[in-house]
Amino acid sequence: MQKQKKPFWQDRRYVPYLYILPNMVLFMVFMIIPIFMSFYYSTVQWNGLGKPKFIGMQNYVYIFKDTVFLKSLFNTFLFTALSVPIIMVLSLLFAMLLNTKIPLRGFIRSAIYAPAVVSTVVVGTVFTWIFNDQLGLINYIINIFGGKAIQWMNDTRFAMAMIVFTTVWQRTGYNMVIYLAGLQGISRELLEAAEIDGATSWQAFRHVTLPLLRHTHVFILVTCMIHSFRSFDLIYTMTRGGPLNATKTIVMYVYEQAFNKNYYGRASAAGIVLFVIMMVFTILRNRAEKED
Amino acid sequence: MKNIFAMEPNERKHFLLHVLGFLFIFLMALVALFPFYWMLVTAVKPINEIFAFPPKLWPSQFIWSNFATAMERANFPVYFKNSFIVTASSTIITVCINLLAGYAFAKYDFFGKEFFFLLVLSTLMIPLQVTMIPVFIIASKIGIRNTLLGVIIPPCAEAFGLFMARQFISDIPNELLEAGRIDGATEFTLFSKIVVPNVKPLISTLVIFTVMWRWNDLQWPLIMLSNDEHFTVQLGLSNLNAAQYVNWNDMMAASLISVIPVIVVFLIFQRQFVEGMASSGIKG
Incomplete structure (x- = not known):
């Protein structure tokens, strides 16, 4: 008897292609093709209308001479260098404290995690209000201690500090939870052994806990750095990169060049620079993972 | 709770550190929650108290209808x-x-x-x-x-x-x-x-x-x-x-x-x- 032929949507040879089709089409159109287009756009002069004009590497030459781009690059690194270490130290400290027997443990953990659930825009609006120069709470507190009110939104010296503070508030709880998971993986016996050998709690922390959290450190460091290099919503909501570019990061620069000024070529070139930096992070992370 | 004065010096130091640690993390939990409280209080304050300086930490009245007004x-x-x-x-x-x-x-x-x-x-x-x-x-x-x-x-x-x-x-x-x-x-x-x-x-x-x-x-x-x-x-x-x-x-x-x-x-x-x-x- 001849085996009945199945229609192709029930044939095991064709089914997987059908299943991956929607995903792959989306990927092709909105991810893979755009990546190649982006490299192409970075070599043309184009304002979105008319024909793009090929100009080779001139966009890259231009942005590396553009003081605003260099400032954005500097600000991106500054923002990362300020916020990531503070977030890491605080989240580890909080995790250590919550890993002991203290009252209200569950409540405190949830409270510190809570900011992670809220959208960055909401965080930005609340802190815009808290940092308000005339009516804000922070200036009120400064006032109580006899200081002079700070124009957080308009003072180039303080705007970045405000962004960093807000980022730390938002991101610490999330990373604390990851550190807590890491701490719970450390066996009690190791710490007890250190104690029996006469180690102080600082020594036990320094020589047992800290090295054993190596993987967690790397994971948090890399995710925090990626996050801070990519972050857009907070700066857009609070300062739009101002005052006088004091909080402008590469991401803001790309957005502005593309969608406010219609310099698609320059914006693409700046995007590619960001892409290269991210690739370096990825390579570093992969190397760190391989070493273990 | 044990009597703190009956402790060995070492044990007392340990206990005090523990208390300090708790106070610190509790304070941090309040810092984390405060903006939520501030959102709520600002949302329901009478409008003139928004413009009050020093800011009013506790509004004189809670106008819950502000939520409905905001939505409109x-x-x-x-x-x-x-x-x-x-x-x-x-x-x-x-x-x-x-x-x-x-x-x-x-x-x-x-x-x-x-x-x-x-x-x-x-x-x-x-x-x-x-x-x-x-x-x-x-x-x-x-x-x-x-x-x-x-x-x-x-x-x-x-x-x-x-x-x-x-x-x-x-x-x-x-x-x-x-x-x-x-x-x-x-x-x-x-x-x-x-x-x-x-x-x-x-x-x-x-x-x-x-x-x-x-x-x-x-x-x-x-x-x-x-x-x-x-x-x-x-x-x-x-x-x-x-x-x-x-x-x-x-x-x-x-x-x-x-x-x-x-x-x-x-x-x-x-x-x-x-x-x-x-x-x-x-x-x-």
Whole structure:
């Protein structure tokens, strides 16, 4: 008897292609093709209308001479260098404290995690209000201690500090939870052994806990750095990169060049620079993972 | 509680450190919660107390109707409706396409499998800023710019969901699927009756991630949309925040309301989400 032929949507040879089709089409159109287009756009002069004009590497030459781009690059690194270490130290400290027997443990953990659930825009609006120069709470507190009110939104010296503070508030709880998971993986016996050998709690922390959290450190460091290099919503909501570019990061620069000024070529070139930096992070992370 | 004066010096030092540690972390918990309290208090204050300096930490009266007033102003109902449409559709699409593709990558052998998977995986680290200009142009060409469809569809091309789905579905025993085949189930029945019911933690994880990301996202809607009638909540809030005159009553009320859907989804799916995180071994 001849085996009945199945229609192709029930044939095991064709089914997987059908299943991956929607995903792959989306990927092709909105991810893979755009990546190649982006490299192409970075070599043309184009304002979105008319024909793009090929100009080779001139966009890259231009942005590396553009003081605003260099400032954005500097600000991106500054923002990362300020916020990531503070977030890491605080989240580890909080995790250590919550890993002991203290009252209200569950409540405190949830409270510190809570900011992670809220959208960055909401965080930005609340802190815009808290940092308000005339009516804000922070200036009120400064006032109580006899200081002079700070124009957080308009003072180039303080705007970045405000962004960093807000980022730390938002991101610490999330990373604390990851550190807590890491701490719970450390066996009690190791710490007890250190104690029996006469180690102080600082020594036990320094020589047992800290090295054993190596993987967690790397994971948090890399995710925090990626996050801070990519972050857009907070700066857009609070300062739009101002005052006088004091909080402008590469991401803001790309957005502005593309969608406010219609310099698609320059914006693409700046995007590619960001892409290269991210690739370096990825390579570093992969190397760190391989070493273990 | 033990008498602190009856302790050995060493033990006393330890105890005091413990107390200090507790006080510190408790204070930090209050710092973390304070902005939420401040949002609420600002939202329900009488308007003249917003302009009071020093700020009033406790309002003289709670005007709960401020929430209703805020919703009536600045098109917020439209923003919320748009955000609901965007988030719900994106979540459904993400779950469907990733379950299907994840199943194919986990349980079928086909030509080009490794290639396709690596292709997707290699995009995991690509920042949006690299692709956003071309995607913006493509969206304009196919006519979905400045529509909700344009907000919904392009970000669905995202590697994380597929990666998780494949990981998860790999754990389903092959025997289960073979038994289904012997019983004469069609290929799609295998998927709908065996795979889907077995990956509920995966679905919860995808739902939580997608809802949190899409509901909270600002950058993509900002690029895609130019008409107020299409704005999402985040886009509306962000624009109002940058306005010359900000009505803090309305802003804080709308902000608070905008947080609720995410928290609800989080609470509904949380238990399975935690299971999903634990069994997939992915942190964060």
